[in-house]
Amino acid sequence: MRVLGIETSCDETGVALYDTEHGLLADALHSQIAMHAEYGGVVPELASRDHVRKLLPMIEQVLKQAELSRADIDGIAYTAGPGLVGALMVGASTAHGLAKAWKIPVLGVHHMEGHLLAPMLEDEPPEYPFVALLVSGGHTQLVEVKGLGQYKLLGESVDDAAGEAFDKTAKMLGLPYPGGPQVAKLAEQGNPTRFRFPRPMTDRPGLDFSFSGLKTHTLTTLNQLKAAGTLDDQARADIARAFEDATIDTLTIKCRRALEQTGLKRLVVAGGVSANVRLRERLCEALAKRNIKTYYPRGRFCTDNGAMIAYVGAQRLVAGEHDDSTMRATPRWPIKDLVPPQS
Amino acid sequence: MTTLLALDASSTACSVALWQDGKVTGAFEYAPREHTRRLMPMIDDVLAEADVSLAELDALAYGRGPGSFTGIRIAAGTAQGLAYGLERPLIPVSTLQAMALGTHRQHGAQLVIPAFDARMSELYICAYRCENDQVTALMDEQVIAPEAFILPSACEGERFMGVGSGWMLASSLSQTIRDAVSRSLPEQEPDAADIVRLAAAMFAAGGGLAPHEAIPVYLRDKVTSRPK
Ligand SMILES: Nc1ncnc2c1ncn2[C@@H]1O[C@H](COP(=O)(O)OP(=O)(O)OP(=O)(O)O)[C@@H](O)[C@H]1O
Secondary structure (H helix, E strand, O other), rough: EEEEEEOOOEEEEEEEEOOOOEEEEEEEEEEEEHHOOOOOOOOOOHHHHHHHHHHHHHHHHHHOOOOOOHOOEEEEEEEEEEEOOHHHHHHHHHHHHHHHHHHHOOEEEEEHHHHHHHHHHOOOOOOOEEEEEEEEEEEEEEEEEEOOOEEEEEEEEOOOOOHHHHHHHHHHHHOOHHHOOHHHHOOOOOOOOOOOOOOOOOOOOOOOOOOOHHHHHHHHEEEEEHHHOOHHHHHHHHHHHHHHHHHHHHHHHHHHHHHHHOOOEEEEEEEEEHOHHHHHHHHHHHOOOOOOEEOOOOOHHOOHHHHHHHHHHHHHHHHHOOOOOOOOOOOOOHHOOOOOOOO | OOOOEEEOOOOOOEEEEEOOEEEEEEEEEEEOOOOHHHHHHHHHHHHHHOOOOHHHHEEEEEEOOOHHHHHHHHHHHHHHHHHHHHOOOEEEEEEHHHHHHHHHHHHOOOOOEEEEEEEOOEEEOOEEEOOOOOOEEOOOOOOEEEOOOOOOOHHHOOOEEEOOOOHHHHHHHHHHHHHHHEEEEOOOOOOOHHHHHHHHHHHHHHOEEEEEHHOOOOOOOOOOHHHH
């Protein structure tokens, strides 16, 4: 089955073609980051307007890339949530219009299920069951994955998401949006021993996270240095390093704990923050000796993309699941509400 | 034989209409926040009733705005998906112009000022002259504070009919405008039946676009308070 995947939940337009026999056939991605950067964050209305301009040309582009014609497409998947409602609506309505014209099934899928299963697009995909750490701009969650649609939430952030903490820290350090990669880059120059930031919620049992205290700690440190007149470039880099170390440590400790608790031997790390190289190194180092294998999507599929939506859609469409005539846009949609494919 | 399908979701109403060589059939519902649920079944119903299949359509049309941003995009996305999928041209039609045509057809009005409530104390508004189902704009479509709206000087002494949700804010319009309007119908919403009629004229004149070019017209382009 060949499935067209459409992602428009936030500030990335993603379109891809996935074939259940031959894997990923084509993918196209347009990021709006530059457009929103001037405003210091995503402007929802501008995001929606841009999706409308980009979507059809990108669909045309992936069909060309894969050298396929419209008649070769067997199903359409789009992101139905969670995300910005207006942006979701663009993908949902276009997908439904196309599916009606082509007389093929259409299905709205869960954006985070897309992230969760993005490593399935790699050459050595993980087998079920596994533990997944979802770390993005809007989510920090540990999930036990027993199979498609069988997700048990083990823990999540009680306040800011890890990516959000990266972005806010970047702002405090005067770095441009989105801050994750910028903080990581600045941290490379930082001295890891100068500051030690707290590892929130690691000293008590449980798998929940909290990052807002760490953000406050970063701000306090910055203000102290500013007051003392010693906030130079090196100090900024040292702070970035201390923040990144604390975040990565926290994530690593909780992953280890989740794996111990479930007894599972595979860890999937997905979402925008999983692009962080030092997080990958640290997890690898901490888990390899316990015989645990970690799986990541390729860099391009860590952040929002159409390929992961095409993949998840294909798994569910093949099982007979599809939308009725309602276009779905669900801004809030907890991942634990997902169920295995329903035909 | 020309067969066209038009959709509109730009207001609290949802509508679909079919043009078959001058014969117009369609469905119109008051459907606030229900467009995503109602639009597709309404398309099916309208086509089924006329025993027309999607493949028989020569082109599609939709209410391209102004109106509710999300509503316009629901219609745009659906129409673009259909038109691209069927490999047919797409005709974006002004919702204000469609309101003018509807008022002309139903009430015989020759001069019409359609206006929608644009929130933020503004209106989407324009003025039209209508003759024998031909609708000519007398000015550019605008998003403007009601008290700032003025008619072109050529319209002096003319009597207009007002139509659309914007006329709920009539008390904020200038005295000159209020004097120029003999009657207003604030309850009216755009109807795909009028959109499809305008689209038919545009289609006959070669006015169809490639689906990806048929994008919404919002009129309000300042959507964030931060400076660029
Ligand atoms: N190298 C990196 N190090 C740390 N954070 C990063 C890195 N690269 C990206 N990020 C962060 O990842 C986030 C973006 O990820 P993604 O696009 O998956 O999330 P989102 O769309 O914002 O949220 P969600 O998918 O939860 O709705 C941003 O917060 C960004 O700062």
